[in-house]
Amino acid sequence: MTAVSKSPRIIVALDYASAAPALDLISGLDPKTCRLKVGKEMFTRLGPTFVEKLVGQGFDVFLDLKFHDIPNTVAAACAAAADLGVWMVNVHASGGRKMMVTARERLETLSHRPLLIAVTVLTSLGEKDIAEVGFLGAPADNVIRLARLTHESGLDGVVCSPLEAAEVRPLVGKDFLLVTPGVRPASAAQDDQKRVMTPLDALNNGADLLVIGRPITAADDPQLSLNRIQQEIAGFPGG
Numbered sequence: 718m719t720a721v722s723k724s725p726r727i728i729v730a731l732d733y734a735s736a737a738p739a740l741d742l743i744s745g746l747d748p749k750t751c752r753l754k755v756g757k758e759m760f761t762r763l764g765p766t767f768v769e770k771l772v773g774q775g776f777d778v779f780l781d782l783k784f785h786d787i788p789n790t791v792a793a794a795c796a797a798a799a800d801l802g803v804w805m806v807n808v809h810a811s812g813g814r815k816m817m818v819t820a821r822e823r824l825e826t827l828s829h830r831p832l833l834i835a836v837t838v839l840t841s842l843g844e845k846d847i848a849e850v851g852f853l854g855a856p857a858d859n860v861i862r863l864a865r866l867t868h869e870s871g872l873d874g875v876v877c878s879p880l881e882a883a884e885v886r887p888l889v890g891k892d893f894l895l896v897t898p899g900v901r902p903a904s905a906a907q908d909d910q911k912r913v914m915t916p917l918d919a920l921n922n923g924a925d926l927l928v929i930g931r932p933i934t935a936a937d938d939p940q941l942s943l944n945r946i947q948q949e950i951a952g953f954p955g956g
């Protein structure tokens with residue numbers, strides 16, 4: 718497992734419909750104080766060039782395409798992501814052990830190897846939602862099972878909600894990254910997220926990296942909103 722700097726802790730989820738507002742926000746950001754995530758919306762609209770542009774500006778870029786397919790396809794997609802120079806890429810843990818191991822082994826052959834993490838249970842899902850798709854038990858039970866599988870598959874970490882971080886941490890050790898969306902400042906709307914915590918509570922509960930989108934990107938003043946979150950966690954080590 719690659720030892721990774723947990724600072725800066727905030728990963729801004731750039732979920733915009735066009736490049737302009739994203740570039741406007743980024744123009745005021747320092748790669749030393751925040752990381753960026755490009756997800757399905759911006760990647761589908763703007764493609765690899767946009768990702769390479771952010772990498773070229775010195776940002777750690779998390780390419781969040783949540784690959785979930787047969788092992789060969791996922792491994793090849795992860796290698797394509799690595800070629801863009803991204804810092805981190807993700808897959809769905811429910812794609813299984815073979816898929817995760819094959820992807821990791823493929824990345825290990827490359828000169829630039831991004832961190833590879835796996836999504837456990839989406840933070841937008843509650844107990845009823847997961848029951849409907851056939852997952853037994855509470856979200857936390859499923860997060861724990863999938864986090865163990867991801868750890869055994871040799872990946873660098875998981876995506877989970879901050880609510881589960883404290884239970885997952887002892888099972889995976891201190892270097893395994895717990896990357897948590899579902900982060901909401903106390904005053905922010907929950908939107909479609911179901912398993913949420915505030916930024917400081919998330920870190921105190923064992924989260925390493927906080928993925929935060931709309932509380933920043935949909936704010937009247939995104940820069941101010943980010944600054945406030947940074948202030949909230951400033952007392953936390955590496956915050």
Ligand SMILES: O=C(O)c1cc(=O)[nH]c(=O)n1[C@@H]1O[C@H](COP(=O)(O)O)[C@@H](O)[C@H]1O
Pocket residue numbers: 730732756781783807836838839840841876877898899900908910928929930931932
């Ligand atoms: O892998 C992710 O980043 C992810 C996993 C998950 O379980 N939940 C989740 O919200 N995300 C992503 O994290 C971001 C959260 O955005 P906000 O809800 O706007 O803060 C979005 O870009 C989601 O695609």
